[in-house]
Amino acid sequence: xxxxxxxxxxxxxxxxxxxxxxxxxxxxxxxxxxxxxxxxxxxxxxxxxxxxxxxxxxxxxxxxxxxxxxxxxxxxxxxxxxxxxxxxxxxxxxxxxxxxxxxxxxxxxxxxxxxxxxxxxxxxxxxxxxxxxxxxxxxxxxxxxxxxxxxxxxxxxxxxxxxxxxxxxxxxxxxxxxxxxxxxxxxxxxxxxxxxxxxxxxxxxxxxxxxxxxxxxxxxxxxxxxxxxxxxxxxxxxxxxxxxxxxxxxxxxxxxxxxxxxxxxxxxxxxxxxxxxxxxxxxxxxxxxxxxxxxxxxxxxxxxxxxxxxxxxxxxxxxxxxxxxxxxxxxxxxxxxxxxxxxxxxxxxxxxxxxxxxxxxxxxxxxxxxxxxxxxxxxxxxxxxxxxxxxxxxxxxxxxxxxxxxxxxxxxxxxxxxxxxxxxxxxxxxxxxxxxxxxxxxxxxxxxx
Ligand SMILES: Cc1cc2nc3c(=O)[nH]c(=O)nc-3n(C[C@H](O)[C@H](O)[C@H](O)COP(=O)(O)O)c2cc1C
Ligand code: SF4
Numbered sequence: 187x188x189x190x191x192x193x194x195x196x197x198x199x200x201x202x203x204x205x206x207x208x209x210x211x212x213x214x215x216x217x218x219x220x221x222x223x224x225x226x227x228x229x230x231x232x233x234x235x236x237x238x239x240x241x242x243x244x245x246x247x248x249x250x251x252x253x254x255x256x257x258x259x260x261x262x263x264x265x266x267x268x269x270x271x272x273x274x275x276x277x278x279x280x281x282x283x284x285x286x287x288x289x290x291x292x293x294x295x296x297x298x299x300x301x302x303x304x305x306x307x308x309x310x311x312x313x314x315x316x317x318x319x320x321x322x323x324x325x326x327x328x329x330x331x332x333x334x335x336x337x338x339x340x341x342x343x344x345x346x347x348x349x350x351x352x353x354x355x356x357x358x359x360x361x362x363x364x365x366x367x368x369x370x371x372x373x374x375x376x377x378x379x380x381x382x383x384x385x386x387x388x389x390x391x392x393x394x395x396x397x398x399x400x401x402x403x404x405x406x407x408x409x410x411x412x413x414x415x416x417x418x419x420x421x422x423x424x425x426x427x428x429x430x431x432x433x434x435x436x437x438x439x440x441x442x443x444x445x446x447x448x449x450x451x452x453x454x455x456x457x458x459x460x461x462x463x464x465x466x467x468x469x470x471x472x473x474x475x476x477x478x479x480x481x482x483x484x485x486x487x488x489x490x491x492x493x494x495x496x497x498x499x500x501x502x503x504x505x506x507x508x509x510x511x512x513x514x515x516x517x518x519x520x521x522x523x524x525x526x527x528x529x530x531x532x533x534x535x536x537x538x539x540x541x542x543x544x545x546x547x548x549x550x551x552x553x554x555x556x557x558x559x560x561x562x563x564x565x566x567x568x569x570x571x572x573x574x575x576x577x578x579x580x581x582x583x584x585x586x587x588x589x590x591x592x593x594x595x596x597x598x599x600x601x602x603x604x605x606x607x608x609x610x611x612x613x614x615x616x617x618x619x620x621x622x623x624x625x626x627x628x629x630x631x632x633x634x635x
Contacts, residue, residue, distance in 0.1 A: 233421030252428035259413030289376025290516030300334035310417030436461030486515030527624035533561035539596035553584035
């Protein structure tokens with residue numbers, strides 16, 4: 187069950203501002219979704235009107251630049267730079283692509299956003315399209331998100347009828363067609379160049395960048411690709427001003443982020459100001475309940491970093507997380523308690539990343555597979571004396587040579603495992619024991635469980 191977690195009243199809401207605040211309603215009942223009239227009274231499409239009537243394309247880009255909006259799809263690229271690049275291209279056809287694929291199978295932040303406030307995403311799309319002179323937009327969404335697909339389809343029709351999408355938007359002469367495209371595939375489909383190929387009906391593997399999609403994207407045309415949460419933040423920035431946005435959260439990437447938090451007792455989705463310490467995010471799930479100690483926090487999804495409890499004061503922000511080996515990634519934060527074996531966790535995650543790698547580049551294809559095998563040996567009691575060195579060397583080589591970000595990120599579970607939980611790894615590799623008693627037939631060391 188995906189529920190919205192209660193957050194402190196003083197935390198601002200940007201992305202879920204129009205979503206149900208009452209968390210006693212864990213799932214959105216079909217009849218409680220925001221309709222256009224309700225959304226309208228709560229400010230929907232004010233940003234679009236301001237953008238067209240008052241700011242103009244350059245004014246909008248300037249505002250988003252001053253707000254320092256960075257992409258929420260994982261890598262944190264500055265949004266305004268993409269828009270400028272796409273706008274500057276010579277082309278009669280341009281696209282906006284909303285990435286609602288949600289590659290991480292355990293994170294539902296994008297799904298919840300699309301279900302709860304499709305208007306914010308549509309308005310964000312319309313503002314970007316107006317700014318870069320795009321007349322076509324696509325929302326790419328995974329097939330399982332049936333409720334979000336329904337809501338988006340309905341919202342597009344209603345917004346067209348009300349004059350916010352379609353032809354001659356707000357009598358400005360601007361036209362925009364938005365379509366929902368259902369895509370189905372594996373983890374890599376969330377990567378933007380793969381997604382664009384899928385939308386073209388082609389088999390997808392990542393492409394070398396540059397050229398970036400802003401220059402050569404969908405059907406070879408200038409395309410701005412954004413995560414749906416990035417797009418949903420845009421109307422708020424235009425309606426409330428860059429300064430208001432920049433004042434929220436971490437100065438290096440202001441605003442809020444949607445986080446899927448899996449604690450020891452409960453789980454759910456929360457909108458948190460960027461820069462919030464991990465401890466506070468984890469605390470939203472009563473993670474300290476049951477008297478169990480936190481052993482590790484996986485930050486960033488399957489290719490995330492395994493951070494120890496003494497790093498819980500790390501701010502949830504791009505650079506701060508990167509400096510300790512985590513990343514925002516899919517927006518997932520998962521707590522593992524003292525019963526977990528970090529080596530086994532790293533094995534599972536590395537295996538997932540190896541299985542999902544598309545195989546286009548050899549170091550990724552072979553390197554991740556070898557790393558998964560070494561982790562497998564460590565947990566089944568057949569380690570080799572050189573395995574620690576091999577992990578270290580392979581992680582370094584693999585992460586240096588990737589065609590796409592997956593290669594670098596996929597080594598994080600093992601590199602952070604080595605960095606922060608070395609003695610537990612050595613127990614497995616050198617002594618053939620598993621302190622947590624998870625890996626069998628390895629002997630259990632330390633306290634009884
Ligand atoms: C393996 C992999 C999976 C990804 N999956 C997603 C995804 O599910 N959703 C998403 O928005 N971005 C995903 N990304 C990032 C996209 O490639 C791209 O950077 C993003 O959609 C751009 O949006 P932004 O500017 O809003 O961050 C993924 C990247 C990689 C390497
Ligand atoms: S780095 Fe890995 S996932 Fe990315 S293109 Fe190469 S093989 Fe595919």
